[in-house]
Amino acid sequence: MLSIALSLSLCIAPAPQDGPDFLTEVWPIFEARCIECHGPRKHKGKLRLDTREGLFGEGAEYPPVVPGNLEESDLWELVNLPADDPDLMPADGDPLEAKELDLLKRWIEAGAPWEQPEVHLPEPNPLAVPTLTDEQRAARDAALARLADKGVYARRVAADLDVVEVSLALGRKSVGDAELAWLAGLEPALVWLDLSGTSVGDSGVKALAGFKALRRLNLARTAVTDAGLEGLAALPELTSLNLYGTAVTDQGLEPLAHLAKLRRLYVWGTGVSAEGARRLQEKLTGLVINRGGTLGPPPAPAGPINESCPVSGKPVDAAVTSAYRGRIVAFCCKDCKAKFDADPESFAEKLPPSEEPTNETCPVSGKPVDPAVTSSYRGRVVAFCCKDCKAKFDADPESFAEKLSSPLVPVNSRCPVSGKPIxxxxxxxxxxxxxxxxxxxxxxxxxxxxxxxxxxxxxxx
Ligand code: HEC
Structure with a gap:
């Protein structure tokens, strides 16, 4: 939506003879090094570098860029400060390289010709999870042992990761706010929490504010209301929130506007209106809201899911991809792609775990799935229609595996509304x-x- 709004205001300055091209040479520097702090999502120092007004600071005392005048350009001064100066930009990572500085210099000197760029914000990396100190690991292991004693599903997400997932869903209505005290000790480690179908309510959900590492939270069919959701504004890493079948309304969505990494929100069967969903979507770039009805679960992210090649282990080339079980997998080269395509299953373990179910029908019964009932299988999340089917699958996943291929890659090449390419x-x-x-x-x-x-x-x- 953003890129459309921006391209509508497309505006082209006369091209100078000798300066570098803005879109292909200058903008990539801003996009790679500045936009995360000075773009659509964050405006550090009240500055945006993705708009004409922001960049040229019309009427500002210290405009970031004064075309043709290096000395008066605040941006130029800030990227050239000594390495130990706290005002040096970019505020994180290495200073700009000599080559990049030279491009900026020649661009400003040539009159700083500008065109509206399209802004692509990086997706949060699902694997960027915290590692724990020895003390935190000890507290985590004590909590896992305690939960196991109570028959609660709780375990490390993967053998080589410190973080854990917990499901209290099997306890159904016998699990309420008081039982959340069992999670003590998991504060820095808990990334996925399933409370669906329990009687957890507002005070329990507010208490989750201490679990800062939470990425995926399932509150489907719980007693949570608008008041409880305020606590979630304190969870900066939250990417997926399921509120299916709760009494939440538009008002409850307001605090969620602080969750910059939120990508999936399920509000089917709640009091959330189309208008309320749209308002939140406008504030959060990249958020997919599922309001249910005829529209099934949201599609898998369209970009590649992995950063290293599952065959060679090298960094991927995002242009070399295959679709595999509803997700897009990237490779370092054509050869690795060919090897993967010939026998994908043998490399599946090397792919990052998916955070969302990729199937819509239960591989055991063939009925529509309840997104709250899931297992992880070969790096992806599989959903079932009910706990019984989940148990059957868990006992022998291989025998149901072939029912799982349902690629979530679009079936059409032209937009059914406009006829343009998709x-x-x-x-x-x-x-x-x-x-x-x-x-x-x-x-x-x-x-x-x-x-x-x-x-x-x-x-x-
Ligand atoms: C990690 C976040 C971050 C990144 C990345 C970053 N900045 Fe900043 N920038 C800030 C913050 C914070 C301030 C406000 C500093 C202050 O007010 O003391 C700021 C202030 C500025 C200002 C001054 C705004 C004003 O008028 O006060 C300019 C110009 C600027 N940045 C340019 C850049 C450029 C150019 C890049 C990329 C090469 C960049 N920044 C990358 C965080 C960042």
């Missing part, structure tokens, strides 16, 4: 298939009345 990040799941759109506006038009466009999709395949 942007795979703009998609919804409709009747078990992933449908792509050219832009967020067309996606919204489809969601408002999918039947109107169904013919166009069938023609495209």
């Amino acid at each position: 942007d795979p990040t703009q998609s919804v799941t409709y009747k078990g298939r992933t449908i792509g759109f050219c832009c967020a506006k067309c996606k919204a038009a489809f969601e408002a009345d999918p039947t109107k466009f169904a013919d166009a999709i069938d023609k495209d395949q």
Whole structure:
């Protein structure tokens, strides 16, 4: 949505003879080194470098860039400060390289020609989880032992990671706010917590504010209301929140606007309105909100899920990819892709764990899944229709594995609303298939009345 709004205001300054090109040479420096703090999501020092007004600071006392005048350009001064100066920009990482400084210098001297760039914010890395100190590990292990005694599902997410996942869902209504005290000792380690179907309410949810590492929280069918959600604003890493079947309303979503990393929000069967969902979506770039109805679970992220090649272990080239079990996998080179394609299962273990279920029908019963009932299997999250099916699957996953291939890659190449080529990040799941759109506006038009466009999709395949 953002890139559309920005490209509408596209504005091209006359190209000078000798300066570097803004979009291809200068903007990549800002995008790589400055935009996380001075872009759409954060405005450190009240400065945005992705807009004309921000960059040229019209009317400001110290404009960041004064075209043609290096000395008057505050930005130039700040990127050239000595390495130990606290005001040096960028505020994190290494100073800009000589080559980058030279490009900036020549660009400002040539009159700083500007065009509206498209802003791509980096996705949070799902594997960037904390490591613990020895003391924290001891507290974690004591808590895991205590939970195991009580029959609670609690374990490390992966053998080589310090972090843990806990599900209290099996305890159903016998688990309430008081039982959350069992989690003491897991504060820095708990990344996934499933409380679905329990009787946990507002005071329990507020108490979760101490679990700062939480990424994925399932509160489906709990007693939480708007008041409890205030506590979640204190969870900076939260990427997925399931509120399915709770009494939450639009008002409860307001504190969630602080969760810059939130990517998935499930509000099916709640009091959240389309308008309330849209308001939150406007504040949080990259958030997918599932309001249910005919629209199934949200599609998998359209970018590659991995940063290192599952075959060679080297950094990936994002242009060399395969679709595998509903996720996009990137490789370092064509050769590795070919090896993977020939026998994907043997490399599946090397892929990062997925955080969201990728299947919509239960691999055991064939019925629609309850996103709250999941197991992890070969690095992905598998959902089931009920606990019984989950138990059958857990006992012998291999015998159900082939039912799991349901790629969430769009089935269509042209937008069913506009007829233009699709942007795979703009998609919804409709009747078990992933449908792509050219832009967020067309996606919204489809969601408002999918039947109107169904013919166009069938023609495209
Ligand atoms: C990690 C966050 C971070 C990054 C990355 C970063 N900045 Fe900053 N920047 C800040 C903060 C914080 C301030 C406010 C400092 C203050 O007010 O004391 C600031 C202030 C500025 C200012 C002065 C704004 C004003 O008018 O007071 C400029 C210009 C600036 N940054 C440019 C850049 C450029 C150019 C880059 C990339 C090369 C960059 N920054 C990268 C955090 C960052």
